[in-house]
Amino acid sequence: MRSFALPRITVWRTIATVLITAGVIAAVLRFTLGLGATTNLTDEFPWGLWIGFDFLGIGLAAAGFTIVAAVHLFHAEDYEPIVRPALLTAFIGYSLVVLVLVIDLGRPDHFWHPLVMWNPHSVMFEITWCVILYTTVLSIEFAPIVLEKFNMHAPIKWIHTFSLPFMIVGVLLSTLHQSSFGSLYLIVPNRLHPLWYSPLLPILFFTSCIASGISMVILETLILSRNGRTLLPPALRANLAKITAVALAVYLVIRFQDLIGRGAYHSMAALNYHTIAFYFEVVVGFVIPLALLMFSGVRNSRRGLYCVCIMVLAGFAANRMNTAITGMEVYPTRTYFPSLIEILIMLGIAAIGFSAFSLIAGYLPIFKPEPVEPQVADEPWIQTLAPETHA
């Protein structure tokens, strides 16, 4: 099936090619002309769209550590089939975030400085190290997939002997830096709008990344379970949806307890620039999906899960963008809207991510078992769920 001499031209491939080309041109302009000429960043607004995109990418890549923890540490082995897609998502997510960070840095040629110049008091320093170390751990977790492709089984066994501590370290590193993205804003109580500023930002960022990470996994199983391939049985997919619901519920409880405790609910009454953004984020991204997930009909329907997951991811994106941008704006005196070049670079990088996933998934054994034509008999989950029929 995959032995075409030339890749077929499809709508998605055309869009991806256009976006990547535009992104590359935008990136060249950014490096040759400087940040001032190509972005809408200013002294008043030094962090913009790219930082928000970093938060987003890292949050979606949370798929990796949550599923590795569930399958390999908590021994929920039924979910094994989604470990590899989740790892690939995480690996691509982190690589792209590093790429965006380097583009965002004023001195990209100094990007290696945090390795040798340390300031342990800095959240940014901690995040840098966590991301570097976690990307290393991800490479080790991902290596067997590459080695398997080339039939090198000896090193796989060798990696397997020390994989447990690495997986634990990977989960810890993820916990730390997922929450630390929230900690970045602990130091700006005077700038971040009270609807988003909270001393609990690290906990809120961590809880919401669980919801978004699992939603990303569910979405992947839905998208990838097509053309006669079932990545994960619907019952297990529904269970994942329950975990998302729990994460959303915990998040909402912490978020609202905190908003009430700090008296920030006072600023929720008026309908203005900030509260509209807040209500969209909380209602569309958290409350409605949670309510929908209460129904088993939704959890067990492909279409229902599609809707819920897209809402959770949209709400997650809104939350991160609101923390990074909307909450830092003072309407209407100090606002920010990204420049065309900022947007093109972001879209180009997103397109690289999707293309990389589909290319790598086509080349490396990401789906165990390999896609098969007959639908029923070879499904491994049927064997595990109903062993009696074989006895």
Added chain:
Amino acid sequence: MAQKKAMLIDITMCIGCNACQDGCKVANNLPEGAEKRLSPTAFTALEEHDGTFVRRLCQHCQVPTCVSVCPVGAFTKTADGPVLYDAEKCIGCRYCMQACPFRVPRYEWKSTHPRVQKCIFCYTRLAQGKQTACAEACPTGATKFGDRDELIAEATRRMTAEPGKYTPKIFGQEDVGGTSVLYLSPVPFEQLGFDVKLGKEPMPDLTMVAMEKIPNVVTVGGVMLGGIWWITKRRDEVHKHEGSQKPTSKKQDHQ
């Protein structure tokens, strides 16, 4: 240990002549020309609020936010007060600009090798025993250079001598843990664009509350994850053991 140096800016005495900015530009080799706002080429600037001039510059905090947030330690706080910046270390993440409670650091956005720019408290002049260029240039004494403790005493003296002339607060004495630039004002500070809600706690403390939990997260989390791995593995083994015995015993029964 060197005495902490500071500057006292008495807003009631400022006439808006801009001599401080001119003196600063000469001392720091910055391009000439009056600027109304802080910029990469203006380390200090006079901002006008209804006829009152407020001189803005880096506050050289006692516990500086920029020093705390910089991932590569490009900012340092010296013993006698100045907060310094090393462009050779800077990676350009701009967290200092994002976090500074006084919104002071400026960026050379137009450059392809941009640096953060801000007042350096004339630290080379201080080392030679001289005062800051802006204080030296000030014709009215609105900016006074000296030891921090003495300047606070001086400010208190001025306030008690003429209570009606000043709002009863020395801005920078305790705000964000204290700063090396102190202000006296004729009107409440918030009317002149000062943020009086910053509090007495140094901003880096807010981050440390979260950062100091990291060792616990690592140790407790590591043990917990290892424990869960162990228990769930054992559970599966027991399950497998019991599960494998039952069918075999059944088979034996059938036979």
